[in-house]
Amino acid sequence: MIFSEILxxxxxxxxxxxxxxxxxxxxxxxxxxxxxxxxxxAQGMSYYLKFTENYPTISHLANASETEVLKMWQGLGYYSRARNLHHTAKYISHELNGKFPSTFKEIIALKGIGDYTASAIASICFDEPTAVVDGNVYRVLARYFGIETPINSTAGIKEFKELAQSLLDKTQPGTFNQAIMDFGAIVCKPQNPLCDGCPFSESCVALQRNLTKDLPLKEQKIKVKKRYFNYLVVITDDDKTILTQRNDKGIWQGLYQFPLIETNKSVNEKELISSKEFIDLLPEETTISLFNPKEIIHKLSHQHLYTHFWIVETSSNQHAKILWKTIQNFPVPVLIANFLAQFELKK
DNA sequence: GACCCGTGGTA
DNA sequence: TTACCAAGGGT
Structure with a gap:
């Protein structure tokens, strides 16, 4: 049997x-x-159910606000996915009469959709013979064929795409694509693959040469940066606080947070309240206390955030316009959501 | 082509 | 604990 038939x-x-x-x-x-x-x-499942229930059609999604979409996406990470999803929903709804494009070429032109996603949609929905190459496919093919080209190199990306395309069952591309991904996720796993009983065990190069643990090859990744965050959790006498939206480039674009003073090292209370940012924001008399003496290290893929939450009580402040009890309506990073959960417990 | 973008599970 | 990395894409 040939590869696609076994698969x-x-x-x-x-x-x-x-x-x-x-x-x-x-x-x-x-x-x-x-x-x-x-x-x-397992991580995305509940979000999928929530989205399809609240937005049963592209039109429903298009008619939501970006903040509402981000709120529903909260906790799933890589928030540009949500922003691009919403952007493209509006585009399809308004510019394409609500009709989803039906060819790979048109689909890949949509914002937030690259080679993988366009191949998946074109093959699954429209039976176009375009092979997907995701992390599973890289792993399955690298092991089965014993390929040592780094999967994140230009040559590797090209080589694996062409190989996947040559193996694709053109009569049922959607089934083939989902099959190779499911196989990679269930049998040919990153660690401890289930080589016993694997239907490819007789012809798998990696298994025969004992290279399973070494493949696929990847070029080394970049290092992690450290950043020092001081969040000012302002609480006024009438239970208002300050939230700001992150609109600059970088992490958490579009999400909300407390006023942030970033420093190049961990700072104490004295250093904090004498900083220009603090005085500009809170010129009036305040009572300040550190919520977490032990700094919280929030780990992102490319940076570690050493974070202190400072509780700042003041009678009133001109920027404090958010009623504390409405905080739950704003999309926030997990770092902030975790703080809020802790803070509510101790209140 | 290098770098950036989140969160959580696993060994 | 650290390191890897998961149905990738944008700039």
Whole structure:
């Protein structure tokens, strides 16, 4: 049997039942693919259900505000996915008469959709023979064929795409694509792959040469930066606070947070309240206390945030316009959400 | 082409 | 604890 036949035979017997698996509705497939970018099924599942319930069609999504969409996305990370999703929903709704494009070429032109996602949607929804190459595909092919080209190199990206395309079952591209990803997620896992009983065990190069643990190869990644965050949690006598939206480039774009004073090292109370940012924001008399003496280290993919939350009590402040009890309506990073949960407990 | 973008699970 | 990395894409 050829590669695709073995693979699809395995898939038909072992595939996972997922909410987006029994539909060709491009909106649902699109939504699931965006959510699952760099995200495990278990993590994205509840978000998918929540989105499809609240936004059953592209039009519903298009008519929501960006802040509402971000709030629903809160906790899933990589928030540009949500912003681009919303942007493209509006584009399809307003410029394309609500009709999702039906070819790879048109689909990949949409914001937030790259080669992988366009291939997935085109193959699953429209039976266009375009092979997906995601982390699973890199791993399965690198091991089975014993390929040592780094998967994050230009040469590797090209080589694996062409190989996947050559293996694709053109008569059922959507099934093939989902099969190879499911196989990678269930059998040919990153760690402790289930080589015993694997349908490819007789011809897998990595297994025969004991290279399973070494493949796929990846060029080394970049280092993590340290940053020092001081959040000013202002509380006025009439229970108001200050929230600001992150609109600059960088992390958490579009999300809300407390006023932030970033320093190049950990600072104490004296240093904090004598800083220009603090005085500009809170010129009046305040009572300040440190909420977490032990700094919280919030780890992102490319930076570690050493964070202190400072509780700043004041009778009133001209910037404090957010009623404390309405904070829950704002999309916030997990770092802030975790603080709020802790803070409510201690209040 | 290098770098950036979140969060959570696993060993 | 650290390191890896998961249905990638944008700039």
């Amino acid at each position: 699809i035979f395995w898939y038909n017997k072992n595939k996972r039942e997922l909410p987006w698996r029994n539909t060709k509705n491009p909106y649902f497939i699109w939504l699931s693919e965006i959510m699952l970018q760099q995200t495990r099924v």
